[in-house]
Amino acid sequence: MHAANTAAIAWWIWPLALFFVTFLLGIVAVIAGVGGGVLFVPIVGSFFPFHLDFVRGAGVLLALAGALAAAPRLLRDGLANLRLAIPVSLAGSLFSIAGALASFAVPTHALETSLGVLILLITGLMLLSPSARAHAPGSDPLAAALGLHGSYTDPASGERTSWHAGRVVPGLLAFSAIGFVGGLFGLGAGWANVPAFNLLMGVPLKLAAGTSGLVISVVNAPAAWVYFLKGSMLPVIVAPSLLGVMLGAQAGARLFRVMPARQIRFAVIALLLFAGVRVLLKGLGLWT
Amino acid sequence: MDLNQREQAASADYARCAAIGARVALAVIVVELIAYLSGALSPYVPLKELPRLWHMSMAEYLAAARVPSGWGWVALAGRGDYVNFIGIALLASITVVCYAQALRGFLRRGERLYAALAAAQIAVMLLAVSGLLNSIGGG
Numbered sequence: 264m265h266a267a268n269t270a271a272i273a274w275w276i277w278p279l280a281l282f283f284v285t286f287l288l289g290i291v292a293v294i295a296g297v298g299g300g301v302l303f304v305p306i307v308g309s310f311f312p313f314h315l316d317f318v319r320g321a322g323v324l325l326a327l328a329g330a331l332a333a334a335p336r337l338l339r340d341g342l343a344n345l346r347l348a349i350p351v352s353l354a355g356s357l358f359s360i361a362g363a364l365a366s367f368a369v370p371t372h373a374l375e376t377s378l379g380v381l382i383l384l385i386t387g388l389m390l391l392s393p394s395a396r397a398h399a400p401g402s403d404p405l406a407a408a409l410g411l412h413g414s415y416t417d418p419a420s421g422e423r424t425s426w427h428a429g430r431v432v433p434g435l436l437a438f439s440a441i442g443f444v445g446g447l448f449g450l451g452a453g454w455a456n457v458p459a460f461n462l463l464m465g466v467p468l469k470l471a472a473g474t475s476g477l478v479i480s481v482v483n484a485p486a487a488w489v490y491f492l493k494g495s496m497l498p499v500i501v502a503p504s505l506l507g508v509m510l511g512a513q514a515g516a517r518l519f520r521v522m523p524a525r526q527i528r529f530a531v532i533a534l535l536l537f538a539g540v541r542v543l544l545k546g547l548g549l550w551t
Numbered sequence: 552m553d554l555n556q557r558e559q560a561a562s563a564d565y566a567r568c569a570a571i572g573a574r575v576a577l578a579v580i581v582v583e584l585i586a587y588l589s590g591a592l593s594p595y596v597p598l599k600e601l602p603r604l605w606h607m608s609m610a611e612y613l614a615a616a617r618v619p620s621g622w623g624w625v626a627l628a629g630r631g632d633y634v635n636f637i638g639i640a641l642l643a644s645i646t647v648v649c650y651a652q653a654l655r656g657f658l659r660r661g662e663r664l665y666a667a668l669a670a671a672q673i674a675v676m677l678l679a680v681s682g683l684l685n686s687i688g689g690g
Contacts (some may be wrong), residue, residue: 274602278588312602316609324639328577331645335570338562345561345653351667356675364688371608409664413555480569481672484646485679491639492622492682495609498635499601502584509577 274499277311279458282503284310285325289511292329294522295531297389299508300326302531305382305538308375309545313500315371315378319449320495321504323363323487326451329503329512330480341415341475347428347452347466350409351459352481354435355442355452356544359482362446363489369447371389372546378448386535389528400429400465415470426467431536438478446486451479561665567651572645580638592631621682632654647676 285303292299304322308315312468395498406412411428428434437459445452453475460471490496544550577667586592598606600674604612613620627633650673657666663671 272602274598275588277602277605314612317605317612318645320609324642326644327646328573331569331573332577335566335573338566338569341559341562343562344557344558345565346665349665349672353668353672353675356672357681360675360679360684364684367609367688413558417619420638428617481646481650484643484675487639487643488676488679489684490638491643492614492679492685493688494618496636496639497605498584498587498632499598499602500605501639502587502635504578505577505580525611525682 277313278479278499278503280505281311281500282368284427285504285509286505286511286514289508289513290515291527291531292309292508293512294518295528296454298326298451299329299532301382301385301450301454302535302538303504303508304449305378305535305542307504307539308378309538312518316367316495317497317500319366320451320493321468321501322451322496323446323490324501325504326445326449326479327483327487329508330451330476330483332509332512334480336478337473339484340473342418342469343477344415344470344474345477346409346413347411347470347474348481349462351433351434351438352478355397355438355445355478355482356485358439358442359446360489362448363486363493364446365443366447366449367493367495374448375542375546377546379539379541379546381444382535382539383447386532386539388454388458389532389535393503400427403429403431405431408528410466417454417469424459424467424470426465426470428460428464428466430464430515436550438465438482442482442486445479445482446489449485449490451506453526454473457545460538462470471495555596557662559659561653561658564656565649566655567575569645572648573642576638576645579641580635583635583638587631587635590631592629592634594626594631594633596632621685644680647673647680650676 288299288302289312292302300322301324304318306319406429412426414423441452441455451531456470456475456478460466460474461468604616607615624633625635628637650669654666654669657669
């Protein structure tokens with residue numbers, strides 16, 4: 264949005280609008296099963312007057328807060344595994360710092376263009392159904408040394424599932440790349456963590472999804488510090504967004520049973536598609 | 552203690568730490584936001600000035616608003632805008648505190664490999680917290 268068009272609007276309209284938009288994002292994120300951060304950065308970056316530097320700073324913190332809020336329940340329910348999260352989070356953290364630092368050396372239009380392309384790719388990924396069954400990996404001595412196996416009980420079905428993770432080195436490489444991208448754009452990376460755990464390392468989908476949240480809460484923490492100390496967090500953007508997403512997520516959890524999840528998921532995909540195109544065209548200078 | 556029991560013990564400690572930390576940090580952020588937007592604490596950068604500044608890049612904003620980067624914000628923590636940074640710093644610190652607790656558990660249970668990984672993670676986080684990387688990457 265052009266600065267000249269927005270300067271005449273009273274300052275308080277924007278944090279208020281941000282609160283309402285992030286409240287809605289919090290609701291649809293829960294119902295559609297996507298992270299708030301991945302919706303926040305392209306949508307707020309496209310339709311609010313804030314520079315992408317500040318939107319990314321808020322985005323990384325938003326993803327961190329959401330993941331931290333969910334982690335205790337997932338750990339207690341056995342749907343997130345600390346042992347599985349620790350090695351991949353270390354790789355992801357190192358590269359999330361690198362991504363966050365690199366982002367300040369990249370021109371804004373190049374960052375917007377690549378963010379637009381990434382969001383369109385994520386939209387495509389969301390259209391593919393994830394596999395409920397993991398592809399069983401072969402034996403992996405590193406996985407054995409790390410004790411990456413166990414069992415968990417699905418609270419919904421009461422079914423007990425045994426799991427063995429494998430392909431640890433390719434997994435570490437994948438989480439390094441995901442960490443870099445997350446740090447670069449200020450996104451949570453559930454959209455990439457879950458396929459990396461599930462399709463690459465052979466972790467069952469439910470455990471992959473739960474542990475992904477735990478990984479985000481670790482990987483985004485050092486990236487958040489980089490953004491914070493660089494100076495790209497504006498309280499007037501961060502605080503209303505955190506509150507909006509938190510309250511929205513709580514409302515979303517209540518509405519989960521009564522809302523048509525499939526339709527909302529498609530609405531989110533359509534919204535992401537629009538925001539992805541918008542931010543891509545903004546980066547290319549075709550829609551400022 | 553078998554693997555599942557060790558995992559449960561480590562997970563329970565970590566979950567307790569994350570739950571308490573997240574609740575405290577978010578409560579602090581709410582109180583600080585009210586103090587900021589209500590004008591109870593006067594901001595360093597006036598709220599009315601923000602629409603002129605927030606469309607600038609971070610580097611332009613820091614220069615135009617004459618605000619510090621790195622740990623310079625601590626000196627301004629009594630102002631309405633910078634008081635919010637206490638809650639943000641708390642939120643971003645929860646993971647390192649929980650990892651320190653997990654490290655203690657791993658050492659107690661003799662899990663040396665995971666103790667080393669947790670220690671390495673803490674070192675990475677402290678490097679980010681230190682601000683030593685602030686000069687890298689422009690901005």
